[in-house]
Amino acid sequence: MRVALFITCVNDTLFPGTGKATVTLLRRLGVDVAFPRAQTCCGQMHVNTGYREEGVRLARHFAEVFGGYDAVVVPSGSCGAMVREQYPRLAPAATGEVVPKVYELSEFLIDVLGVTDVGAYFPHRVTYHPTCHSLRGLHLGDRPLRLLRNVRGLELVPLPGAEECCGFGGTFAVKNPAISAAMCADKVGNVMATGAEVLCAADNSCLMHIGGTLTRQKTGVKIMHLAEILAATEAAEVTATIERSAP
Amino acid sequence: MSRTFLGMPGRALERGFPANAAVAVRDSQLRFNLRKATRTIRGKRAAVVAELPDWEGLRQAGKAIKDHTLRNLDRYLEQLEAAVTAAGGHVHWARDADEANRIVADLVRATGETEVVKVKSMATQEIGLNEALAAEGVTAYETDLAELIVQLGDDWPSHILVPAIHRNRAEIREIFQERMGEWGRPAPEHLTDDPRALAEAARLHLRERFLSTKVAISGANFMIAETGTLVVLESEGNGRMCLTLPRTLISVVGIEKILPTWRDLEVFLQLLPRSSTGERMNPYTSTWTGATEGQEFHLVLLDNGRTGVLADEVGRQALRCIRCSACLNVCPVYERAGGHAYGSVYPGPIGAILTPQLRGMGSELDRSLPYASSLCGACYEVCPVAIDIPEVLVDLRAKARHPRAERLGMAAAGWIFNRPERLALAQRAGGRLRRFVPKRLPGPMSAWTDTRDLPDIPRESFRDWWDRTGGRTGTERQDGGAR
Ligand code: SF4
Numbered sequence: 001m002r003v004a005l006f007i008t009c010v011n012d013t014l015f016p017g018t019g020k021a022t023v024t025l026l027r028r029l030g031v032d033v034a035f036p037r038a039q040t041c042c043g044q045m046h047v048n049t050g051y052r053e054e055g056v057r058l059a060r061h062f063a064e065v066f067g068g069y070d071a072v073v074v075p076s077g078s079c080g081a082m083v084r085e086q087y088p089r090l091a092p093a094a095t096g097e098v099v100p101k102v103y104e105l106s107e108f109l110i111d112v113l114g115v116t117d118v119g120a121y122f123p124h125r126v127t128y129h130p131t132c133h134s135l136r137g138l139h140l141g142d143r144p145l146r147l148l149r150n151v152r153g154l155e156l157v158p159l160p161g162a163e164e165c166c167g168f169g170g171t172f173a174v175k176n177p178a179i180s181a182a183m184c185a186d187k188v189g190n191v192m193a194t195g196a197e198v199l200c201a202a203d204n205s206c207l208m209h210i211g212g213t214l215t216r217q218k219t220g221v222k223i224m225h226l227a228e229i230l231a232a233t234e235a236a237e238v239t240a241t242i243e244r245s246a247p
Numbered sequence: 248m249s250r251t252f253l254g255m256p257g258r259a260l261e262r263g264f265p266a267n268a269a270v271a272v273r274d275s276q277l278r279f280n281l282r283k284a285t286r287t288i289r290g291k292r293a294a295v296v297a298e299l300p301d302w303e304g305l306r307q308a309g310k311a312i313k314d315h316t317l318r319n320l321d322r323y324l325e326q327l328e329a330a331v332t333a334a335g336g337h338v339h340w341a342r343d344a345d346e347a348n349r350i351v352a353d354l355v356r357a358t359g360e361t362e363v364v365k366v367k368s369m370a371t372q373e374i375g376l377n378e379a380l381a382a383e384g385v386t387a388y389e390t391d392l393a394e395l396i397v398q399l400g401d402d403w404p405s406h407i408l409v410p411a412i413h414r415n416r417a418e419i420r421e422i423f424q425e426r427m428g429e430w431g432r433p434a435p436e437h438l439t440d441d442p443r444a445l446a447e448a449a450r451l452h453l454r455e456r457f458l459s460t461k462v463a464i465s466g467a468n469f470m471i472a473e474t475g476t477l478v479v480l481e482s483e484g485n486g487r488m489c490l491t492l493p494r495t496l497i498s499v500v501g502i503e504k505i506l507p508t509w510r511d512l513e514v515f516l517q518l519l520p521r522s523s524t525g526e527r528m529n530p531y532t533s534t535w536t537g538a539t540e541g542q543e544f545h546l547v548l549l550d551n552g553r554t555g556v557l558a559d560e561v562g563r564q565a566l567r568c569i570r571c572s573a574c575l576n577v578c579p580v581y582e583r584a585g586g587h588a589y590g591s592v593y594p595g596p597i598g599a600i601l602t603p604q605l606r607g608m609g610s611e612l613d614r615s616l617p618y619a620s621s622l623c624g625a626c627y628e629v630c631p632v633a634i635d636i637p638e639v640l641v642d643l644r645a646k647a648r649h650p651r652a653e654r655l656g657m658a659a660a661g662w663i664f665n666r667p668e669r670l671a672l673a674q675r676a677g678g679r680l681r682r683f684v685p686k687r688l689p690g691p692m693s694a695w696t697d698t699r700d701l702p703d704i705p706r707e708s709f710r711d712w713w714d715r716t717g718g719r720t721g722t723e724r725q726d727g728g729a730r
Contacts, residue, residue: 007709009664013674014702016709023718035713041664046657048622050644054661061665089638136624165579169621176619177694178269182583183621184698212699 004069005033006062006102008079009041015204021231022075022105025120028231029113033073038065044082047090049171059091063098071112072102075227077203080104081137104134105227106143106202116146122232123153126224127196129187129210131203132165144202144226151229157194161186168209184213191221202226263615267588268580277413277585284412285576291525292573292629299521309518310633312511313567317557323472323505324548330475334537336544341499343551348379350547351464351497355385358495360462366479366486367391368466369407369570370499370549372592376464387464388430388456390485392449399426405586405594407572408523413585416440423448431455453485463489467500468569469515470546473508476536477546480519480529487533496535499547502554503566515569518631522571552605561642562604567632568597574626574636580619589616596626600639608647617643652691667710674708681706 003026007019026033043058062083066072074080083102087095109115128148134140148156167173167183174180187210191199199214201207204225211223271277296302316323328338341347355363363380365371365387377387377398389398396411397404400422404410411419420440427434427448432455434448465486469478477498479486490496506512520529538544557563575581575595586594590612591602599616608614617640626636649657663669681704688696695701707715 009670012670012709013677014704016705016707016712019709020712033718035710035718037710037713038667040667040670043664046661048641048644049653049657050617050641050647050649051657051661052645054657054664057661058664086641132621132623132625136628163625165621165623165625167579167621169623172618172621174691174694175615176265176268176580177697178265178272179580179583180621181698182272183579208702209699212695212701215700216698 001031001070002068003031003033003071003073004066005035006039006042006066006072006074006079007035008074008076010079010205010208011075014208015225018075018204018225018227021225021227022073025118025227025231026073029109029115029118031113034069036065036069042079042082043090044079044086045170047082047086052090055086056090059087060094062087063091063095066098066102070101071108072098073105073108074102075105075202075225076205077104077131077134077138077140077201078205080107081133085137104138104140104202106140106147107138109147109230110143117150118147118230120151120230120232121153121234122151122229124197125155125157125195126198126200126229127157127159127191127194128162128226129159129166129191129199129201129206130162131201131206134202135163140202144200147226147230148200151232154229157196159194160190162190166206166210168206170205173209180209181213184210188213188217188219192219196221198222198224198229200224200226200229261612263611264584264588264590264619265615267590267612268584268619271585271588272583274585276415278583280413280415281582281585284409285582288409288525288576292522292576293525295521295525295527296629298527299517305514305517306631306633308514309569309631310567312506312514313632314564316505316507316511317503317563317566320502320505320557323507324502326472327470327475327505328548330473331537331544331546332475334475336475336537336546339545339547341547341549341551344374347374347499347547347549347551348376351376351499352380352383352385354495354497354545355380355462356383358462360460360495361385362460363387363462363464364456364460364489364493365389365391365394366463366465366489367394367410367481368464368499369592370466370501371464372404373501374499374549374551376499388460390453390456390489391481392446392483392485395449395453396422399423399430401426403587404592406575407570407593407595407597408575409572413587416442416445419445427452453488457485457488457492461493462495462497463493465490465496465498467498467504468519469512470500470505471507471509471512472505474536476509476534478512479531479533480516481531481533482524482526482529484531487531490533490535494541495543495545496538497545497547499549501549501551503557519569519571522569522573522629522631556601556604559604562600562639564634565597565601565604565639567634568601569632570597571631572597573629573631574634577625577629578620579623579625580621584619589619596620596636597634600634600636600643603643603647608643614647617647671708671710675711677704678706678708680704 011018043055047055166187167180207223214221339350393411406412417440423434432452467477520526581595589598593601599619603613603616622637
């Protein structure tokens with residue numbers, strides 16, 4: 001099986017650690033993942049802000065880059081949902097073949113590889129935010145939770161009001177800042193109520209928004225992408241923690 | 248075409264949604280009232296929907312019936328007109344709000360009456376009927392409890408089902424005490440804010456009205472084409488009073504409210520109460536066909552922008568709406584912004600897709616409505632007729648005029664994303680300038696840094712790391728993880 005990583009522009013540029021963790025994890029599970037250099041962005045920001053033509057161009061580009069692979073793994077719920085929900089409307093002919101081969105990370109692990117225990121070790125108190133596009137777009141259900149429950153040492157605490165939007169919504173966060181911030185404040189309140197050390201999600205854009213508020217409020221709660229927790233082992237955990245707490 | 252009127256005063260239209268919402272979100276009383284009320288209804292809805300094993304099937308049936316009807320709307324409307332006429336009713340066609348208001352005013356004037364009682368109706372609010380009648384010297388009295396609160400308080404509705412959702416008991420008591428006397432029977436002395444006492448005050452105030460008024464005005468939840476029957480679902484029984492006691496009944500109904508047959512109604516009598524009030528069945532369902540002896544019945548069929556919406560392939564699904572307000576009750580934006588911020592009688596997610604379609608996107612407010620959503624999808628999930636509200640929002644965004652600065656930014660981003668080399672160069676530039684990014688950004692981007700920190704820009708992008716290492720992750724440092 002030829003497997004490609006679609007890193008997404010946000011992860012590529014701002015959260016390379018998530019990409020490295022995804023590669024580490026997949027290689028540990030015996031998947032030789034490729035990184036097609038020509039990839040850029042799924043087009044979500046353009047389409048959801050009202051710039052459809054640019055989105056169509058990027059959808060076609062995506063199909064060209066990933067057309068030759070058997071599976072494409074995306075460590076992002078919202079970019080995955082963009083491909084699956086919107087590409088068939090934007091460029092049905094060009095993307096028809098590639099769309100069914102695109103998997104969000106937890107889907108790939110559970111549905112394709114058939115593993116729920118990825119051999120990870122992460123001895124911390126973690127709460128999980130399901131993010132709207134993972135939940136209502138991709139219908140990931142409890143896949144991420146099943147993966148987290150199998151991580152050794154990890155204490156998973158339920159997040160109150162988990163299914164509510166954090167208020168990111170792409171350009172919504174800057175177009176409607178007052179409402180976005182109010183939504184985030186409630187999400188942060190719920191995160192704090194769990195007493196978790198780490199807030200985990202399958203989407204770094206939502207985490208960037210919630211995390212930006214968590215650090216602004218000096219809460220000490222860290223944000224981590226699902227891939228980073230699943231990649232952690234006894235050996236790798238130390239480095240990750242040291243890096244994370246570096247100024 | 249003149250701008251479609253949607254029953255809201257000018258002041259709410261002057262600013263965009265973000266500015267309206269920014270004011271509302273600071274009103275802690277409003278936030279508290281809305282949060283409490285929407286969460287209560289949300290919970291009730293979820294419980295009664297979970298009871299039905301075939302909910303998804305019902306939902307798809309509701310969607311299919313509405314789509315079929317909308318595709319054949321011309322045929323069903325003519326069938327309805329013939330059936331209503333055969334049953335002794337009169338049918339009038341109104342292109343827009345002005346025409347509908349004129350028809351109703353003329354009909355009321357012909358009766359010689361100067362007072363009418365009203366059944367809760369979105370269509371008459373949409374056309375601003377009460378104000379139009381007042382200009383003709385006719386007073387319209389709202390009889391739905393929540394509408395009464397809004398009317399007495401000189402206020403605007405902020406929710407489809409519970410127009411006074413932004414008010415709490417104490418506020419309602421105050422409104423009753425201060426204003427009821429001006430409109431009719433005053434509130435009893437020493438009125439408390441006990442819900443039962445408030446309901447009793449309203450009952451006494453309204454009962455006089457029902458017995459003395461000769462003309463009633465209603466809308467309808469459904470119109471059944473095969474028999475010409477109109478259907479109203481309600482909780483209080485006040486609607487039934489209006490529908491049965493007066494001599495003349497005038498119903499103003501949007502053309503999309505039609506259903507072909509009684510069999511179709513069965514589906515909606517399950518979908519609507521569970522979605523709107525969270526009840527298995529609503530307390531009162533009134534149906535009437537044409538005119539009963541000694542009474543007169545007029546049906547005013549209202550377009551007011553609907554045929555324009557029908558012409559839009561993506562947007563037309565909004566016409567399936569049965570005004571249950573489930574989408575409002577789950578919307579995190581509505582919960583914090585309140586209904587008035589939407590500047591239309593249709594607030595919340597359905598308002599965000601319906602108002603700009605009916606009214607066009609000429610004003611700043613109407614242009615901003617398609618953006619009044621984080622696209623979280625909670626509305627689509629609960630909608631009993633499966634309106635893909637996020638899909639319509641995104642489609643409307645593509646049709647909206649965009650601000651210049653944003654256009655330039657998006658064009659620049661598009662240029663970079665079109666070539667991987669350009670993206671790599673931009674990332675390297677960002678990595679090099681990372682130290683100079685200020686904690687607080689200037690201009691429109693300050694909207695981000697006012698409440699949130701920016702993520703640290705990593706020294707090296709993922710793609711550069713991949714080039715350098717071939718994607719080998721052994722013992723090398725996991726870089727760029729600190730946030
Ligand atoms: S859009 Fe759907 S959920 Fe919202 S009011 Fe209409 S029918 Fe109800």
